[in-house]
Amino acid sequence: xxxxxxxxxxxxxxxxxxxxxxxxxxxxxxxxxxxxxxxxxxxxxxxxxxxxxxxxxxxxxxxxxxxxxxxxxxxxxxxxxxxxxxxxxxxxxxxxxxxxxxxxxxxxxxxxxxxxxxxxxxxxxxxxxxxxx
Amino acid sequence: xxxxxxxxxxxxxxxxxxxxxxxxxxxxxxxxxxxxxxxxxxxxxxxxxxxxxxxxxxxxxxxxxxxxxxxxxxxxxxxxxxxxxxxxxxxxxxxxxxxxxxxxxxxxxxxxxxxxxxxxxxxxxxxxxxxxxxxxxxxxxxxxxxxxxxxxxxxxxxxxxxxxxx
Numbered sequence: 001x002x003x004x005x006x007x008x009x010x011x012x013x014x015x016x017x018x019x020x021x022x023x024x025x026x027x028x029x030x031x032x033x034x035x036x037x038x039x040x041x042x043x044x045x046x047x048x049x050x051x052x053x054x055x056x057x058x059x060x061x062x063x064x065x066x067x068x069x070x071x072x073x074x075x076x077x078x079x080x081x082x083x084x085x086x087x088x089x090x091x092x093x094x095x096x097x098x099x100x101x102x103x104x105x106x107x108x109x110x111x112x113x114x115x116x117x118x119x120x121x122x123x124x125x126x127x128x129x130x131x132x133x
Numbered sequence: 134x135x136x137x138x139x140x141x142x143x144x145x146x147x148x149x150x151x152x153x154x155x156x157x158x159x160x161x162x163x164x165x166x167x168x169x170x171x172x173x174x175x176x177x178x179x180x181x182x183x184x185x186x187x188x189x190x191x192x193x194x195x196x197x198x199x200x201x202x203x204x205x206x207x208x209x210x211x212x213x214x215x216x217x218x219x220x221x222x223x224x225x226x227x228x229x230x231x232x233x234x235x236x237x238x239x240x241x242x243x244x245x246x247x248x249x250x251x252x253x254x255x256x257x258x259x260x261x262x263x264x265x266x267x268x269x270x271x272x273x274x275x276x277x278x279x280x281x282x283x284x285x286x287x288x289x290x291x292x293x294x295x296x297x298x299x
Contacts, residue, residue, distance in 0.1 A: 024145030070142050086140050105152070130284070 012061050012121050019068050020056075020089045027102075034099045036092030043088055056081050136221050147255030163270035166234060167194050191230070201225060213292070233264035233273050251286045258298055262286050 017031035017040070043053070056078065063070045075082040093099055100107055140149050164170065169192060174185035193201075205222060212220045239245025242254035247266050253259040262283045264275050271278055290297060 020140040021144050022142060026145065028145045066225075072141075083137075086137070089140075090138075127284075 008061070009041060009057070010037055012057055013037050015066050016057075016060060016071070016085070016092075017089050019066065019071050020086055021093050029099060029102055031093045032087055034093050034096040036089055036096065039092035039095070040088055052081050053085060056085060144170065156212070156215075156217075158208040160201055160208060161270075161272070162197060162200040162204065164197050165194065169194075172232070189230075193225070231264065231270065233267040233270055233275055236261050236265040237268045238266045239268065247251060250289045251282065252297070 013033040017036055021031035023030040056074070059077075060071065060074055063074070067099065071082075093106075097107065114125060138151060140143060148259050171190050173190060175188040176185070178186040178188070180186060193218075209220050209222070236246040237244075238247045238249055238251065240249065245254070245268075247253055247261050249261045251260045251266055253261065260281075265280050266282070267275065279295070
């Protein structure tokens with residue numbers, strides 16, 4: 001990523017993310033408003049991930065008009081690398097609790113855990129007796 | 134699962150169509166104890182003390198492939214019978230293993246390594262208490278069963294220690 005400045009990276013990432021996940025007709029937020037930008041930037045700063053994705057971003061940043069059609073052309077040239085980029089955007093977008101709430105999706109059970117229905121606690125007696133409780 | 138939600142202008146529409154309306158079936162099978170599948174010492178990779186790292190050598194046998202294909206076919210039948218509009222099939226996942234067996238428990242010392250209490254048929258004060266004493270693969274993750282076996286065998290050793298550890 002040496003050839004792209006940080007600010008430029010974020011601008012490109014925002015544009016790419018909004019093409020991959022644009023705002024929806026039912027009020028779904030676009031990806032650029034989520035935590036995805038920071039998430040992807042961190043990924044790109046991880047040495048193992050820099051080269052492949054960095055080259056892909058360099059390729060995309062050289063595109064004159066960044067449109068869905070242009071991205072699909074980039075995708076056709078290197079489907080595995082582009083699929084990885086898409087997976088990262090999805091992970092970042094749907095991993096953002098604010099996005100999950102705005103989409104009306106059920107959140108993760110952590111940290112409270114799943115609600116347990118009452119059960120026969122006698123079943124635990126042998127286990128508890130081993131620990132002296 | 135088998136086909137990612139498309140990116141682009143149709144993303145939200147397709148996501149809404151799928152979310153909460155999917156069911157996943159995973160096919161698990163029990164490999165035969167094939168000699169080619171084994172754990173050996175790595176000839177190159179070592180830890181910080183120079184001790185060779187374990188190396189897992191595994192390949193799908195024809196028997197395993199046939200079992201997996203059979204399972205996928207039945208799963209598709211099941212999904213369609215349940216009214217599925219679309220059935221997506223993922224490629225085989227290589228990274229999911231439970232290493233069990235090879236020191237199976239049993240009453241017959243000719244066909245098993247340890248007794249029903251994990252006690253070696255050949256060395257009376259040797260107990261094996263881990264996944265290696267499984268006779269077949271379980272239907273799910275083996276940790277709970279291994280823990281239950283450990284508690285059961287530990288209780289047995291405790292109750293019979295005067296006779297076992299002569």
